[in-house]
Amino acid sequence: MNDMRLTERDVNTKEIKIEARQVQVFYGTTHALKDVDVEIEDKTVTAFIGPSGCGKSTFLRCLNRMNDTIDVCRVQGDILLDGEDIYDKRVDPVQLRAKVGMVFQKPNPFPKSIYDNVAYGPKIHGLARTKVELDEVVESSLRRAALWNEVKDRLDAPGTGLSGGQQQRLCIARAVATSPEVLLMDEPCSALDPIATAQVEELIDELRQSYSVVIVTHSMQQAARVSQKTAFFHLGNLVEFGETSKIFTNPEDPRTESYITGRIG
């Protein structure tokens, strides 16, 4: 669509939000992710690309410890959020996830009203003391997710009744409502049609103003469109990580080049 934009975009050196060092992930006896080192910057969109099963989603789920819910999954190495190891024994995943929000591949609104969906996070985290405050949070979140105008007259309607693109934006609003510092998105557009995808992509670019966004995608065009940094995963290895423009125009690793030119994947 606007592939050319990436070359125009300048990337400032910003403060590092998440730093991963020598991360290993095992599913039972399978070594799913090997020696991953990544630095994710604040107020930047970082894209993870790679063929299916390469470990990009697994790594993403490590960043807010969603892998904890899988019994057989073990994580080794350090992942630092603002310099603190999120796998430290003292870290409460609940508190971590409030800081590192997540949007999933398939839109998964709760079977509640649109309002309750967005208000869920603020309510459990105690972010609003009064109904008025809560209303404000819901409205601002929906506005930030570019959904407000479409749903403001039917906030009591069930969230599951929205269209696919709207549902995904509702999920983004839901994640935004908890005021996270990092937003993880696991192939957020794979279940959407091109128009909805464009809306969400635009939204991601907006969100970059406030958050550090990490997006997993299998679409290279999407990565090129929305991200400033790109990491290429292949067979559980982080092959290459760098400026998006560099990865797409002048990759260092031959595997990256093969993938980008469509020879593997």
Add this chain to the structure above:
Amino acid sequence: MSDASLSGATPAPKAKSSLLTQTALVRKRHRAGATLRWLGLAAISVVLFFLAVLLWSIVSRGVPALFQYQAQIELFYDPAILNPDGGDVDPAEIGGINLRTGFERGIFTNSLRQTLVEAGIDIEGTVERRWVAEAVAALDAAGLTGGGVVVEAAGAPADAARVFGQAGSALRAAATALSGDDADAALAARDAAAQALTDVGFDDAAATVAAIDAAGGADAVAALAATGYQQALLDAAGALRQPAQFDDAALSALIYATNRRDVRDRLVDNPDLVGTSETVGVPIDIAVTRYLSGELSGVGTAQLPPGFDIGQLSLVDAMVEADLVGNSFRWHFFTNPYSQSGEIAGIGPALMGSAYMMLVVLVFSLIFGVAASIYLEEFAPKNRFTDFIEINIANLAAVPSIVFGILGAAILFTLMDLGFGNSIRGTALLGGIVLSLMTLPTIVIATRASLKAVPPSIRDAALGVGASKVQMVFHHKLPLAAPGILTGTIIGIAQALGETAPLLLIGLSVSTGAALLSSPFSGGLLEQAQSMPTVVYLFAQNQDAPVREGLAQSAILVMLLLLFALNILAILLRRKFERRW
């Protein structure tokens, strides 16, 4: 902590909070979460505790009840008793004798007496010693020491009883007089009571009574009562009167009631027994059994087996000492039919009846269940009729079992109308059919699930090589689904095995029906039958508490073991043949 971020389109940077320390809110949230967790754990604990109590109450009562105390007695078929006129003993005549005439009682009593004497037990003496000990104990407890000497001196216990009784009466008279208005009479009565005690030989007690202030009124009455002499003397007198009341009936009661059919039946079977003797183990009365197994201590009225006294228990003790009584496994429990008498009651016909019924259920519900499932899963068009069938099956699975009982009763009445008459009532065939109809939905549901689990590729492959639909189902899908069907069937049968209510309504609990079964393993599909759960019901309604609480649990134990066996079989089959596609 993050108020600033709540307003405005772009949130201001929040105050950084470290991940390494839990905020108060998060701690509170975790505490609330832990409550739910603990509640869940508590719920499960309650349920498991209940299960444990349930199983324990069955095992702790059922297992001991499977053992029975038997007395080894040399049974002498005395012609003198069998035919008091001295003539020949005619077995046919004996067979016709009413049980109540008690000629067996004579045989049992004499044989038991003889056996005890041969074992060196002094029957009357044992009983007497026990009662005397009881009397002395009562006196001692009240501080009237030396009672034993008095009894010995009196010669017969009955004489001692009179002496004690008189003293007791004097004390009672004194108590009455003391509570009256007449001071002189009170004084006289007190002294008379003291004198009576002195006469018996209780000098200390006499002094105590004499010291009571005759003008004390209510206080004096209380003081007298506090000594406990009156009660002790009267109790002792009562105990000492007992040996004189011991007779043959009291002796034979230990074994008789349960075994009274025995002698007659044996003689009818084998007339040659007349005049001979044989050593047989006869069950001890079930009430005494509880004493023997230590459930009752024999001390105090509440701890005595109902209908027995300590004199009889002393005989039981003597028999145990002489090795005449042994505790043995109740094998006949598994072969005998149900009976009101716990000592000989069993579950033989019930086991057979249940087996017959399970056979009917297996054949009937397997054939019809599998056929129905195949149709619904493979052939049925998607239309209203099919939906109607499905709704019906789902509903039948949830219809209360008693309603199936009504259906069974209706089938029963219909069959009776059709000329089968009353003979169809309570038969294994009828029971089996009713249970099959109940089990059908279970099997249909299980079968359809396992047919569904066979991947469509098998179906496509079979149809692809030119098999017809019927061939595809019977040659490919059915064999692959068989283990699942089998497992479902076994579970359905296990359910049917424990079903009670419908069987009650078609006449399986009728205890007269049980009497029809003379031999444990007689009967077939078309005979009056019993089943495990209905025999449990009969046991539970028995008039004797030991049977209700003991043997009922034994029968339950057997039934539960059968159920476990079936379920384990199902689990093993599932493990062995489980297939992941």
Add this chain to the structure above:
Amino acid sequence: MGAFLTFPVVLLVIFVLAVAGYLLGYRRARTLSEAAPRSMHSRPNQHGWHVVFATVAPAVLFIIVWVFSTGVVSNIYANAIIPDELQDVQVPLQQREGLTEREIEIREEVLRTQFVATVKGLAVAIDGYIANGNANEADIERWRADLAPLQDRLRADGQVVRSSVTQGMLTVAQDLRRFNARMATAGPLVALALTVFGFVLALRAISLDFRARTVVERWIVGFLIFASTMAILTTIAILSAITVPSITFFREYGFFNFLFGMAWAPAGDVAGIPEGRDGQYESVLGFLPLIWGTLYISLVALLVAVPLGLLAAVYLSEFASKWARAWVKPALEILAGVPTIVYGIFALITIGPFLQAVVGATVMPNTVSVMTAGVVMGMMLVPFVSSLSDDVINAVPQAMRDGSLGLGATQAETVTKVILPAALPGIVGAVVLAASRAIGETMIVVLAAGALSNVQGLEPNPFGAVVTVTTRIVAVLTGEGSGFDSIDVLAVFALAFTLFFITLGLNLLAQRMVAKYREQYD
């Protein structure tokens, strides 16, 4: 010939012909196919099976239909041949006073029903008497002149003759016997004819072009369809079994008298003809005390089962370790597999005395009570509720959990704020299903709720004994002398009728709820 040609004989013939048919058909087809290899449509064994089906199926089908329809037909016949002017079926003049035409009509109908039952009984008695070799047909006709000796003779032979025999009765009974005899001869004859017909036709049909396989498969599918209608047949049978006597009862006693009666006091309990003809019954048969007892116990049971079952399900599906699940689930399954009579006895001898010891004999005079039965029934329902809830909770998609956890909710918040609300319709369905079970549960209440045969009003004390619908059904229908002729027995069918429709309603409701709930996530 008629005497020898009975259904067992016919069945034997059918079996022999079927075996012979398979062998003959197989050989014939084989000879044909050897003569013309590969040009035969069906294989020899398929031809063999075709003969078997053609021999067996029509005849067996006919026999089944015949056996079940003869009773009905003979009933209709008996009804039809009763002369209208027969005194036995008319309300005597002195009792007609003060009755409307409609009431007389109803009573006459009841009289007719009773008369038919009596006549059928008499016919059976006479059949039995003759079969025992005591007399022949002519004797019976000769004895007609004086009925009392006939009655005594029958009774002496051990035949059941309930009421005294009248001339009208004997006439109708004899007529009915002749009719039954004709039916009994005709049935086997037709069956035999069908068998032979099918056998011959199928053997003659064997040819190169005959599509035996298709026909056999059609037979098989036919059987499959028949088997799948068993469920419908069972439902119809249940309905007719409870509806017909219930309607008779409602017409006799009055639907609303029954439904809103505050006392249950059957006069004769089981036996005896009620005082029906002047409109007054000694029996008082009100539904309310019974349904009160049933619902009271069910309520206690649900109060025990629902919280425990739900909490257990939540714990097992969301919190428990793998190890705990592996041990607790089978334990719950054991609890679910224990027959209800075991629970009943447990309630009777363990829980009842325990409760009595706790609350005291003044509050709880008997060991049987609402609480005794209710608590144990609740425990019985725990695995039921928990396994249904477990299914429902597991049907909530993982995405919901991830969504909630990903927002930083704790496990417990996810359960209470997302999963349970999402699963609510399904859980309510499970609770309704459990309620239906509790209402229909029999053995626990029979043993542990109380066994009064007379109840006045509603027992408010949870530690008092009550009577339930199912208890009454068991008490009356296990009595030995039951039949359809007593109002007390008819009332029990009315109880079954209401029980069936209450549980049916609850089941349908629950199934709808669960189905709707599942559709949401499929």
